[in-house]
Every structure is written in C-alpha cells, then in structure tokens.
Amino acid sequence: MDLSTEYLGLNLKNPLIASASPLSRDVASVRAMEDAGIAAVVTYSLFQEQIEHENAEHQHFQEHSTESFAEALSYFPAQRDYRRGPDEHLDHLAAVKKAVDIPVIASINGTTTGGWIDYAGKIEQAGADALELNIYSIVTDPTQDAATVEGSYLEVVRAVKQAVKLPVAVKLTPSFTALAYFAQQLGDAGANGLVLFNRFYQPDIDLEVLEIMPDVVFSAPHEMRLPLRWIAILDPLVKTDLAAGTGIYTSFDVLKLLMAGADVTQLCATLLRNGCGAIDQILAGMVEWMTDHEYDGLKQLRGSMNQKACPDPAAFERGQYMKALNEYTPSS
Ligand SMILES: Cc1cc2nc3c(=O)[nH]c(=O)nc-3n(C[C@H](O)[C@H](O)[C@H](O)COP(=O)(O)O)c2cc1C
Incomplete structure (x- = not known):
C-alpha cells in the first residue's frame, strides 16, 4: 500500500508525524519513533522568551546594571528551569538530525518580531529540514482588534521567512474570526504549511491553595473534529500544505483527516x-481499511471529502448544526 505523501516539500513515507513534545528531548526516543515507522518528527519548541531572557541576562551582566529585569520576565520559567539553553537546543537539534534518517522539523514558538528571530537562521544551520512556527498568544489587551493581532502574526511569518530558506509551517490556534481569509493571508506572507490546530492549555484553580494550576490535560479523541472541519473547508481554498493536529488517536482519525484534505497528521498525546506501539497500530489499521475498501494509495483518498464540491460551505455548516440539534432525542 502506498502511504507516501508530501509535506513542506519533504517526501514522507507515510502521513504520521510526531508533533512537538517532550518525546524529542532525547535522541533515543526520536530513534525509537523512527524505528516504529514515524515519517518525520517535530522537535519541542525553542521559545522567544527563552532567547530574549538569555540575551537580557547577558546584557545585564555585561552592563552591571542595577535595573531589575522587566517584570513580565518573572512570569516565565527561570533559565535554569529549561532543560537546555538556546545554544544547547541547537546542539540537540543537530544531534537529532544526525541520529535519524527521517526529516526533522524544528519548532520555534514566539509571538512578535524581534532579534530572537535570528535563531530561525541558526536552526537552519543546525540542519533542520523545515521549521514549524508556533504563534501561541492569548490576546488579553482590549485595545487590540483582530486585524492588529492578525497583522502581527503576518509580520512574524514574513520575518521568519526572510531569515531562512527552509519551508515554514505555521501552527495556529483555532480562535480566529475569519480563518478562511487569514489562512490565505498566511500563505501570501510565505507560509508553506499550516498546522491545524495547536491546543490551548486551559488553566484550572486549586481550591485549597488558591493558585492557578498550569498543568497539561491531554486532548480527548473527539477533539479531532475541529481540525477535521477546518481542513475540509480550507483544503480547496489555500495553496499551503495542511497538517492536522489534536485528538488524533486511531487509524480512522487519520483516514478521515486525509479525506478532509490533510497532507499529514501530527500525533502527540497518543x-x-x-x-511507539501506537504508530504501528495506526499504520496497520490504515492499510487494512484501505485494502478492504480497494484504495491503492493515499493520493486516491486525500481530499475526497473536502468541501470543494460544496457551493456554500457556510450554509452547509449551519444546516448540519441545525440538523444535529433537531434530530437529537434525549434518552428517557
Ligand atoms: C507535554 C506536552 C508538551 C508539548 N510541547 C510542545 C512544544 O514544545 N511545542 C509545540 O508547538 N507544541 C507542543 N505541544 C503541543 C503538541 O505538539 C500538540 O499540538 C497538542 O498536544 C495537540 O495534539 P494531541 O491532541 O495529539 O496531544 C506539547 C504538548 C504536550 C502534551
């Protein structure tokens, strides 16, 4: 069965990518994922704040300044709490790249333009095959409107594209008012791919100590329906490659997302x-289903269930919503 696909100009043996996660902290875990059949890996993110913090610290010691660091920096982990500083991160990336044959996609995570973007160039020099740019920002400033926020995203994408020759994918959160328009804008700004979607980490409150708990809660399987919908809508509209992410656990999830129009699917929580057993299980399940349903390869099914044939996707979505509510019968 031909499971090969292309993403960001990379030829992949199948559509399963390990998304950015702690699994890429160790070379051995990346090798284990490669042995289990993963087609590419995204390494865990290097954060804008981490780079800026290091630069600020450097400057502080150089100038013996008595001024305290910007207050905002105190919200972030201390440098010693990161497993690796920015330069060690690059060394690790180079070590991962050397250890495996599959493509390695590096991840940087930032929200605004600035000197930190130079690191995109350093990531390229470290040997990454592509770059994933995670723009994760919760906009809390009531004076910033959607156009300003989206404009700043586009600026970051343009700046990163100027810094590297590598293909760049943008990992997006799902909270955009006009995603179809914005997705096209990102393509025009130079994004080669979109990763739909990143997942917001929802904080909780610890009632005993009255503190915010920034813990990670894994996605639930039904969450793949959000990328499923948006990939089906965007696939006919955008030129950029599409990677599906969030809530992907089974071969059926992967098949559905490919039919919606994804070029690849990213796995994390599973x-x-x-x-790594999950990788083999998903691949085997895909081959079994495709054989039973007489598909020769992935290219035959990719995009077959997108909204290309739908003359009015917005009306379709609203109609589906009304039907679902109407047809629901409470169990007695
Ligand atoms: C523990 C943990 C660490 C993660 N680290 C990163 C990261 O460094 N960069 C990033 O872009 N996403 C990171 N993610 C997000 C995942 O790559 C993925 O987008 C998200 O978990 C949704 O996919 P899933 O439903 O398969 O878990 C992390 C997720 C988890 C659970």
Missing part, C-alpha cells in the same frame, strides 16, 4: 500515552 504517543505520550500509548508509546
């Missing part, structure tokens, strides 16, 4: 929960 790998953290179920280990």
Whole structure:
C-alpha cells in the first residue's frame, strides 16, 4: 500500500508525524519513533522568551546594571528551569538530525518580531529540514482588534521567512474570526504549511491553595473534529500544505483527516500515552481499511471529502448544526 505523501516539500513515507513534545528531548526516543515507522518528527519548541531572557541576562551582566529585569520576565520559567539553553537546543537539534534518517522539523514558538528571530537562521544551520512556527498568544489587551493581532502574526511569518530558506509551517490556534481569509493571508506572507490546530492549555484553580494550576490535560479523541472541519473547508481554498493536529488517536482519525484534505497528521498525546506501539497500530489499521475498501494509495483518498464540491460551505455548516440539534432525542 502506498502511504507516501508530501509535506513542506519533504517526501514522507507515510502521513504520521510526531508533533512537538517532550518525546524529542532525547535522541533515543526520536530513534525509537523512527524505528516504529514515524515519517518525520517535530522537535519541542525553542521559545522567544527563552532567547530574549538569555540575551537580557547577558546584557545585564555585561552592563552591571542595577535595573531589575522587566517584570513580565518573572512570569516565565527561570533559565535554569529549561532543560537546555538556546545554544544547547541547537546542539540537540543537530544531534537529532544526525541520529535519524527521517526529516526533522524544528519548532520555534514566539509571538512578535524581534532579534530572537535570528535563531530561525541558526536552526537552519543546525540542519533542520523545515521549521514549524508556533504563534501561541492569548490576546488579553482590549485595545487590540483582530486585524492588529492578525497583522502581527503576518509580520512574524514574513520575518521568519526572510531569515531562512527552509519551508515554514505555521501552527495556529483555532480562535480566529475569519480563518478562511487569514489562512490565505498566511500563505501570501510565505507560509508553506499550516498546522491545524495547536491546543490551548486551559488553566484550572486549586481550591485549597488558591493558585492557578498550569498543568497539561491531554486532548480527548473527539477533539479531532475541529481540525477535521477546518481542513475540509480550507483544503480547496489555500495553496499551503495542511497538517492536522489534536485528538488524533486511531487509524480512522487519520483516514478521515486525509479525506478532509490533510497532507499529514501530527500525533502527540497518543504517543505520550500509548508509546511507539501506537504508530504501528495506526499504520496497520490504515492499510487494512484501505485494502478492504480497494484504495491503492493515499493520493486516491486525500481530499475526497473536502468541501470543494460544496457551493456554500457556510450554509452547509449551519444546516448540519441545525440538523444535529433537531434530530437529537434525549434518552428517557
Ligand atoms: C507535554 C506536552 C508538551 C508539548 N510541547 C510542545 C512544544 O514544545 N511545542 C509545540 O508547538 N507544541 C507542543 N505541544 C503541543 C503538541 O505538539 C500538540 O499540538 C497538542 O498536544 C495537540 O495534539 P494531541 O491532541 O495529539 O496531544 C506539547 C504538548 C504536550 C502534551
């Protein structure tokens, strides 16, 4: 069965990518994922704040300044709490790249333009095959409107594209008012791919100590329906490659997302929960289903269920919503 696909100009043997996660902290875990059949890996993110913090610290010691660091920096982990500083991160990336044959996509995570973007160039020099740019920002400033926020995203994408020759994918959160328009703008700004979607980490409150708990809660399987919808809508509209992410656990999830129009699917929670065995299970399940349903390869099914044939996707979505509510019968 031909499971090969292309993403960001990379030829991949199948559509399963390990998304950015702690599994890429160790070379051995990346090798284990490669041995289990993963087609590419995204390494965990290097953060804008981490780079800026290091630069600020450097400057502080150089100038013996008595001024305290910007207050905002105190919200972030201290440098010593990161497993690796920015330069060690690059060394690790180079080590991962050397250890495996599959493509390695590096991840940087930032929200605004600035000197930190130079690191995109350093990531390229470290040997990454592509770059994933995670723009994760919760906009809390009531004076910033959507156009300003989206404009700043586009600026970051343009700046990163100027810094590297590598293909760049943008990992997006799902909270955009006019995603179809914005997705096209990102393509025009130079994004080669979109990763739909990143997942917001929802904080909780610890009632005993009255503190915010920034813990990670894994996605639930039904969450793949959000990328499923948006990939089906965007696939006919955008030129950029599409990677599906969030809530992907089974071969059926992967098949549905490919039919919606994804070029690849990114796995995180299932790998953290179920280990590398999940990779083989998904691949075997895909081959079995495709054989039973007489598909020769992935290219035959990719995009077959997108909204290309739908003359009015917005009306379709609203109609589906009304039908679902109407047809629901409460169990007595
Ligand atoms: C523990 C943990 C660490 C993560 N680290 C990163 C990261 O460094 N960069 C990034 O872009 N996404 C990171 N993610 C997000 C995942 O790559 C993925 O987008 C998200 O978990 C949704 O996919 P899933 O439903 O398969 O878990 C992390 C997720 C988890 C659970």
